[in-house]
Amino acid sequence: MKVDVLVAEIGSTTTVVNAFHNINSDNPIFLAQGQAPTSVLDGDVRIGLQGAIDDLCSRNHLDTLEYEEMLATSSAAGGLKMTVHGLVYDMTARAAKEAALGAGAIIHDVTAGKLRRTDLARIKEINPNLILIAGGVDYGERDTAIYNAELIRSLGLKTPVIYGGNIENQEEMKLIFDKDSGVTLYIVENVYPKIDDLNVEPARRVIQQAFEEHIIHAPGMEHVRDMVNGPIIPTPGAVMEATKLLYECIGDLIVLDVGGATTDLHSVTDASDEIARILISPEPKAKRTVEGDLGVFVNMRNIVNVIGKERLAEELAPMDLDHVMETYKAIPKTEEEKRFVERLTLEAVLKAVERHAGKIRYVYGPSGRSTLAEGKDLTQVKYIVGTGGALTRLPHRVEIMKEITKQNANGLLLSPGEHAKILVDNNYIMASLGVLSKKHKQTAIQLMEKSLDYKLV
Incomplete structure (x- = not known):
């Protein structure tokens, strides 16, 4: 055939x-x-x-x-291993981190300011697939990025470098990472060109391009x-591409992927006008967070500890919890194992959303109390989409995702409410459709429509 x-x-x-x-x-x-x-x-x-x-x-x-x-x-x-190096953590370093995460990277180290010997030792030990250097708004501070670039070159790693900092440093970077360095240099637009202005999409595109060019040389x-x-792109980056494609069709959404080792959450949404006025720092429209401690197999015991073993045993009684934990092997087969994994998945989903969503903060000063917001505003979300093994195969996957709509306590910037539509990637093909959309966009939309069993506008 x-x-x-x-x-x-x-x-x-x-x-x-x-x-x-x-x-x-x-x-x-x-x-x-x-x-x-x-x-x-x-x-x-x-x-x-x-x-x-x-x-x-x-x-x-x-x-x-x-x-x-x-x-x-x-x-x-190990996926796309990256280290990220900026000037100020809450500004250029965070912008560079958002660019890398959205491209599908696994970030092993983020530094702010001038690199120290311990930082260099850690970079060498990590041996990343890509290094992203940022720092300085355009026509602002220059020296830190140059200093860091020279130290990174001195490591002799031959790891490709992406520079996404102050535009004035671009020629300096070309001199530092010249042909003799043996390092491939990619120059992109500044990820933080001016105060409170994130510009992460150009860097994301180049990160995926660099991954494709260099993954073919990896062992095996x-x-x-x-x-x-x-095309070959990182799997989490492919899910983000599919998420952005869905946004074009139906608007503000989050996509959850609960796996055996991690839980990924992708959101594409803008802050409401009300929240945008009080945000203390900018957030990318498309954001990905990775919860490395929330996995329903590799990190099973960690989630059990978060819930509390005694509480979990009571909830799942008369199940022999210790026996299920010892015998469960990645894919739940018995009814007891399914109940157990569904409870772990619920905890992973709620914790991942809580960590992804921003919060309201109250600050007290001479003029009284001021209300501020920090982090990602999810109050405009209209769709909650499940992909990955747990949220496409477990019997009560829809009910698990509906619990998100009830989590509005503690000042979280999350209020999809009961009206939010729950969709499931029934064919478990979102990552495939993300990479397919690179060459066949309309086809990817049509296939997504069938997998979600939902008409996309």
Whole structure:
């Protein structure tokens, strides 16, 4: 059989392949899905890719499967590891961090101000895939970014560097990271060009471009281009692309992805006029947060501790909680395991939303109490979307997400209310559609509509 497009999601443990057909018609079709263990650590990503294709064929009784085009997302080998270095933490460093997170990076270190020896040792130990240097508004402070760039060059890492700081430093950066440095330099618009002005989208685009150009040289990924002939972007970045595409169709939304190790939350929404007037610092329209302690398998015990083991045992009685925790293996199979994982997923969802949402603050001064807001305003959100294994497969996934609409205490900037529409990525293909939208935008929208079972305007 021949199909138009295969999209591979190369994960840290599993490679999934989704097949799409009739992509240039008014009725594109999601045909089937296959999966196999990821083989990057075996030294050749093609083994896992072919295994996933073979699994797809086996499930659908196909002898062979040919494809015109293969695209990919990847979080294998630790995903896109980045370090970020700015001038002031609440300004340029935070802007650079937002750019990296939105592109799908896993940020291992953020520094503000001049790098110290301990910072340099940490960068060397992390050995990131990309380094982002920022600092200084345009035509403002220059010296810190130059100082940091020279120290980073002295490490001799050969790691690609993206510079997104003061525009006046661009020529200096070209001199520091010249041909003799062996470092590929990408120069982008300043992520914080003036006070209270975030400009993260240009950096996000270049981060994904740099990832694609350099991932093919990573151990185990050297032969990926033998099979993948289209774009390759970080998996979380692909989910963000799908989220932004959905925003174009239906407006303000959040997308939740509860996984075995982490919980990701993507939001695309502007602050209300009321909140915008009292925000103490700007927020990106498209924001991603990663909760590294909220996972329903790898970090299962951490969520149990957050809930409280005694309380959880009471809630799930007469379940033998200790037995379920010992025997549960990544994908819940028994009714007891499903109940257990649903409770963990609920806690992960509520905690992730609480951390993502901004808050109202009260400040007291000579003229009395002032009301301020900090963080991301989610009060305009109209849609809550679930993707990932837990929120697309658990029996009570919709009820879990509905609990978000009831969380408005403690001054949180969150009020979707009972009117918020809950949508589920039933085919579990949002990441695939994010990368597919890079070349086939309208097709991605049509396939998203089918997966969500919801008419997109």
